Amino acid sequence: MSTPEYYVLPAVSVIDVVGADAPAIVNNLTTQEVLSLNQGQGHESFITDVRGKTVGHVHVFRQENAFRMIGAVGQSQRIAAHVDRYTIREDAIPKIRDEDFKYFLLSSAAVLKAMEAKSLDVGPGGASGSEGRTTADGSNSPNDPLDATTVSIGGIDAQLVDVRWLADDSRLMLVAAGDAAVASDELQKLGFEMHEEACFHRLRTQRGFPWYGIDIDESNLPQEINRDRETLSFTKGCYLGQETVARLDAMGQVQRKLVRWSIEGASPAPSTTLQSDGKTVGRLTSVASTGGGESCALGFARRTHFDPGAIASGIDESTQTTFVATVLK
Missing domain, CATH: 2.40.30.110 (Aminomethyltransferase beta-barrel domains)
Structure with missing residues (x-):
């Protein structure tokens, strides 16, 4: 892109699962292997029910003492109820965080320019870490972990996470709701081109990323969404809905x-x-x-x-x- 861009998204689903047993609970409900993730790493994954149907489609990141799920707006209540339903005596509590943040989706060019201008201070392993996931043809390897890191912009702290919403050219910045104006002012000072949500949906459609609630719902099986390499692990062991997913893989057809x-x-x-x-x-x-x-x-x-x-x-x-x-x- 010739001009660095960012998109203002009015709402995103954010659920934190906290507690000593959060790793086991999240791993039991997701189609990707998340137990091996280090803090600050993540995967794209489906959340499935006992029939193998898609309860949610998120990026899952391991944080200190928690797992954070980030995805299309409208999923949080459903996912939180799903986590609650399959948590019996374990120490795992889902917390809906949607309204705690404002959301800025930045192109890779915008992140790099902000770093060069020293307007965005990125923590260790962040932003540039995606370069280590590129394959021989220049694209990101779908099975390598995504990155999440703490950043500072305009003197305020935020979280910057890799998302595949615009293929390999997007980072989502989560800013505390009360600090959104500071972040927005800083991005505008850099001369970035701002776009509204409609522009985001046009581009993610062109790039081929499905949006839960628009392209996906609870009637779908994971393999119907055509993102097997990015979202499914066939070596992680048991999880809710695994039998259906494994059977479809063995049959080779939907x-x-x-x-x-x-x-x-x-x-x-x-x-x-x-x-x-x-x-x-x-x-x-x-x-x-x-x-x-x-x-x-x-x-x-x-x-x-x-x-x-x-x-x-x-x-x-x-x-x-x-x-x-x-x-x-």
């Missing part, structure tokens, strides 16, 4: 899967269905215009349309025009 679509000549609304040979083969969940009458989307596809290059058609209800949608890699 009946629907979230894929990226390229759309020609339209920008249809989410929930638009896609057809092929007279059958419904897909349903759009997030749609973003890419200009020139073209769009990209996230949406579910049936098995016949899992592979890149598969083609379907739909009707843009706002214009009553037919469009063509192609599955992207």
